[in-house]
Amino acid sequence: MADDVKLAVIYYSSTGTVHQLAEAVAAGASAAGADVRLLRVAELAPREVVASSQPWATHAAATEHIALATPEDVFWADAVVFGSPTRFGNVASQLKQFLDTLGGLWMQGLLADKVYSGFTATSQLHGGQESTLLALYNAVYHFGGIVVPPGFTDPIKFVDGNPYGTAHVSGGQGEIPVDDTARAAxxxxxxRVANVTRALKAGRRA
Structure with missing residues (x-):
């Protein structure tokens, strides 16, 4: 159907927190009728570094079956929701490297007018959630994309408290489980991203 929304959830996760948030985002988009691709980006850390951390190694092994994102997935999508843990208040290098592979599509104008959104996790409260999402959205501005944040458009966001995107405080090794509030957010x-994208597609056809 012409109003079907194609939505990609593309994320990086080391210990699994951002992965769980990605699953929640994907579930919400699917419930709104979108055709969803849940995709991870490639790990850049050396194998021995990953193996040195049990939570990191365990999560890497558990998610090997999830397909790696490619630029074609972004080209395919009407909307893309990116997920990244915070690294010094910024996007993780693994996701940033993926964003950097989109230059070819950008030069052709093929990233423009799509909907984008983001989510994140930090080890500590006030550990850079907002700055990470704002840094992520810098790329979207260069794409000519349309940022659709959750804002405070639903009561759950007043509990979650981050209008820039879903966020969770995970602890240093992901020892603080993703809770019901974060999953609901x-x-x-x-x-929201699926529904806004559908409305934009309908408006363009009008």
């Missing part, structure tokens, strides 16, 4: 964000 991610699900809501996925639904």
């Amino acid at each position: 991610g699900t809501y964000q996925g639904k």
Whole structure:
């Protein structure tokens, strides 16, 4: 159907927190009727570094079956929701490297007018959630994309407290589980992005 929304959730996760948020976003988008691709980006850290951390190694092994994102997935999508843990208040290098592979599509104008959104996790409270999402959205501005944040458009966001995108405080090794509030926020964000994208597609056809 012409109003079907194609949505890609593209993320990086080391210990699994951002992966769980990605699943919630994908579930929300699917519930809103979108055709969803849940995709991870490639790990850049050496194998021995990953193996030195049990949570990191365990999560890497558990998610090997999830397909790696490619620029074609972004070209395919009407909307893309990116997920990244915070690295010194910025996007993780693994996701940034993927963004840098999109230069060819950008030069052709093929990233423009799509919908984009983001989510994140930090080890500590006030550990850079907002700055990470704002840094992520810098790329979207260069794409000519349309940022659709959750804002405070649903009561869950007043509990989650981050209008820039779903966020969770995970602890240093992901020892603080993703809670119901974060999952609900991610699900809501996925639904919102899918519904806004569908409305934009309908408006363009009018």
